[in-house]
Amino acid sequence: MSDKSLLRVLAGEAVSPPPVWLMRQAGRHLPEYREVRARAGSFMALCLDPEAASEVTVQPVRRYGMDAAILFSDILVVPWAMGQELRFVEGEGPRLPPITDRAGLDALDVAGATAKAAPVMETVRRTRAILERDHPGVTLIGFAGAPWTVGCYMIEGRGGREFHLARRMMHAEPELFADILTRLEEATIAYLLAQAEAGAEALMLFDSWAGQLPPSAFRRWVIGPARRIRAAVREAYPDLPMIGFPRLAGALLPEYAREAGMQAVAMDTGMEPAWAAANVPENIALQGNLDPEALIAGGTAMEVEARLILQAMRGRPHIFNLGHGVEQPTPIPHVERLLEIIRAA
Numbered sequence: 001m002s003d004k005s006l007l008r009v010l011a012g013e014a015v016s017p018p019p020v021w022l023m024r025q026a027g028r029h030l031p032e033y034r035e036v037r038a039r040a041g042s043f044m045a046l047c048l049d050p051e052a053a054s055e056v057t058v059q060p061v062r063r064y065g066m067d068a069a070i071l072f073s074d075i076l077v078v079p080w081a082m083g084q085e086l087r088f089v090e091g092e093g094p095r096l097p098p099i100t101d102r103a104g105l106d107a108l109d110v111a112g113a114t115a116k117a118a119p120v121m122e123t124v125r126r127t128r129a130i131l132e133r134d135h136p137g138v139t140l141i142g143f144a145g146a147p148w149t150v151g152c153y154m155i156e157g158r159g160g161r162e163f164h165l166a167r168r169m170m171h172a173e174p175e176l177f178a179d180i181l182t183r184l185e186e187a188t189i190a191y192l193l194a195q196a197e198a199g200a201e202a203l204m205l206f207d208s209w210a211g212q213l214p215p216s217a218f219r220r221w222v223i224g225p226a227r228r229i230r231a232a233v234r235e236a237y238p239d240l241p242m243i244g245f246p247r248l249a250g251a252l253l254p255e256y257a258r259e260a261g262m263q264a265v266a267m268d269t270g271m272e273p274a275w276a277a278a279n280v281p282e283n284i285a286l287q288g289n290l291d292p293e294a295l296i297a298g299g300t301a302m303e304v305e306a307r308l309i310l311q312a313m314r315g316r317p318h319i320f321n322l323g324h325g326v327e328q329p330t331p332i333p334h335v336e337r338l339l340e341i342i343r344a345a
């Protein structure tokens with residue numbers, strides 16, 4: 001049995017106080033991140049510089065004593081590695097030339113993607129070595145975006161909330177859509193296996209837009225790929241745990257939990273923790289789910305919300321986290337206070 005609290009929870013143990021880390025814990029709310037980010041030039045340059053990326057991965061562990069470090073990278077590194085141009089426009093988000101037809105799909109290089117993402121694997125190797133040396137209780141989490149969510153950006157060429165075009169393609173051009181997601185699934189498996197090989201101790205699959213799909217499509221394009229990706233990782237690395245995040249899954253969260261084979265499922269901000277605890281099998285850990293806005297507000301509002309979550313999760317495997325990523329205006333003292341509250345639980 002590991003002595004890392006996060007790995008114990010992923011093995012099904014209820015650990016008290018629960019381990020804690022925050023999605024997007026390395027990012028613009030930290031001055032030390034902004035400094036490295038400014039030196040790197042662009043966000044992508046930072047993702048592809050193993051020395052700088054491993055430094056920012058470790059920053060929140062050093063500052064806050066988080067129980068996990070999540071690889072500093074982005075879910076859109078996979079389409080970039082498949083040959084789709086990618087840039088991040090300051091204040092607006094990602095831009096890619098949208099894939100709207102078969103020619104766009106055929107131009108992608110699935111087989112070469114993991115090799116092109118080699119700097120990411122070097123970041124994993126370096127980060128793991130730094131953690132083993134300086135922070136031996138901390139777990140290194142690798143990750144990828146799930147095919148549906150990454151496909152949304154590839155098909156639309158930018159971020160959004162509704163992803164009308166991706167959903168429309170799914171219904172109107174089901175073969176093209178299926179081929180895009182199937183190739184993404186293949187690339188994602190190879191990419192995650194390479195992270196495991198490089199030293200990631202757990203892997204998280206982000207499906208941020210899972211809740212945009214009707215239930216039949218959720219089963220086919222969220223649960224299906226998650227189950228196959230999970231099975232492929234298990235075959236190569238039987239002991240490597242995985243966390244699934246089908247954001248906004250709502251009533252379908254328990255079905256995802258039962259069928260995908262993950263050791264934890266992440267709850268988004270709107271999920272009722274007590275309902276998830278009652279409906280997700282007890283051996284599967286729950287992660288989450290403080291509102292990132294409560295963290296920005298701090299004070300009593302944050303304390304009350306944090307305690308409600310801790311109380312609902314008592315006695316079952318739980319990883320404390322937010323319901324979505326840390327936002328830039330988050331005050332550092334609020335994060336520090338949150339950790340005090342959790343660790344006094």
Ligand SMILES: Cc1c2[nH]c(c1CCC(=O)O)Cc1[nH]c(c(CCC(=O)O)c1C)Cc1[nH]c(c(CCC(=O)O)c1C)Cc1[nH]c(c(C)c1CCC(=O)O)C2
Nearest residue numbers: 023024025026027043070071072073074075093159206208
């Ligand atoms: C949808 C998605 C993306 N990226 C990711 C998701 C899934 C999770 C979610 O729903 O938030 C995942 C992600 N993105 C990032 C990480 C690193 C690890 C972490 O600390 O959590 C992870 C795990 C860094 C990042 N990824 C991005 C930043 C900000 C870039 C910067 O520092 O300039 C960071 C720290 C950029 C990004 N990346 C993405 C968008 C839409 C944007 C632009 C919006 C923004 O600027 O905040 C795509």
